Amino acid sequence: MSGTAGRVADSTGNWVDTAAPDWLKPYLRLARLDRPIGSWLLLMPCWWSAGLAAIAAGRPYPDPWHCLLFFIGAFAMRGAGCTWNDIVDRDLDAKVERTRSRPIPSGQVSVRLALAFLVLQALVGLAVLLQFNAFTILMGFLSLTTVAIYPFLKRVTHWPQIGLGLAFSWGALMGGPAVFGRLDPAFIVLYAGSIAWVIAYDTIYAHQDREDDALIGIKSTAILFDERTRPMLAAFYSAAVVLIGIAGWLAGAGLVFALGLAAFAAHLAWQVRRLDIGDPALCLRLFKSNRDAGLILFGGMILDAALR
Incomplete structure (x- = not known):
């Protein structure tokens, strides 16, 4: 197998292509380690929650051990989630230009081996989860329902x-329980704000496949919104900023958090202004830029905790 065989169309040169052993590459691609942006986006609400917990607890910084566990867990569980998604979507992926070269539809990995790899990644995630208190462990297990259901939604609704x-x-529901052993309102509101953020950025991502998806019957907000995408993104991003701001207020955050939130909002506004739904490459760049937006917000939380 050549060095780039099976590389997905929106994956450019990366360490998997250039440095990983050939036998391992399909599995690394199943886990999306050639495209770690999704793991970063999964991690952001975890770190936001840890930052908000530090503010609420009056601590000078988020718990470093919790942040490390969230980092490892985000990469492991995103890989497991993507592997599950690829198993479920293998027939659909074969019909879409961008995804037909994924390891399962291209024949590089069998479904049986993909399931074994899924279990291995899930065990890593379990090992991470067991480092937390009992309430946080329970919250982690509850998340599996959303992961299991997600791949099927695109078949029945325009709102996957x-x-x-x-x-x-x-992850927005995890940082608070990890510190306090309970789920306070601030973290529920943070969760709602993060959901609005994800809906918006994944709509941008879905515009890469809009035409292929429409042909094979896959539904998405990109297809639903179409030419109304920009105002709909503005609405969801605005909701995200307002809800995260309320979460910060409930946690007792101060001016520095507000400044970080304003910078986060400015980044989201820039995305809306720059968007061109007819330019897949630009859509991908804007989608990826949400990692930077998330880090800006987390930085504001860290500084707010430190200065208070």
Whole structure:
């Protein structure tokens, strides 16, 4: 197998292509380690929750051990979620230009081996989860329902992005319980704000496949919104900013958090202004830029905790 065989169309040169052993590449691609942006986006609500917990607890910084566990867990569980998604979507992926070269539809990995790899990644995630208190462990197990359901939503609704939001934002519900052993209102509101954020950025991502998806019957907010995408993104991003702001207020955050939130909002406004739904490459760049937006917000939380 050549060095780039099976590389998905929106994956450019990366360490998997250039450095990983050939036998391992299909599995790394199943886990999306050639495209780690999704793991970063899954991690952001976890770190936001840890930052908000530090503010609420009056601590000078988020718990470093929790942040490390969230990092490892986000990469492991995103890989497991993508592997599950590829198993479920293998027939659909074969019909879409961007995804037909994924390891399962291209024949590089059998469904049986993909399931074994899924279990291995899930065990890593379980090992991470068991480092937390009992309430947080329970919250982690509850998240599996959203992960299991998400791949099927695109077949029945134009709003699968809500399902992704429920799954990818779950980390917002983890940082508070990890510190306090309970789920306070601030973290529920943070979760709602993160869901709005995910719906918006995944709509941008879905515009890469809009035409192929429409042909094979896959539904998405990109297809639903179409030419109304820009105002709909503005609405969801605005909702995200307002809800996250309320979460910060409930946690007792101060001016520095507000400044970080304003910078986060400015980044989201820039995305809406720059968007061209007819330019897939630009859509991908804007989608990826949400990692930077998330880090800006997290930085504001860290500084607010430190200065208070």
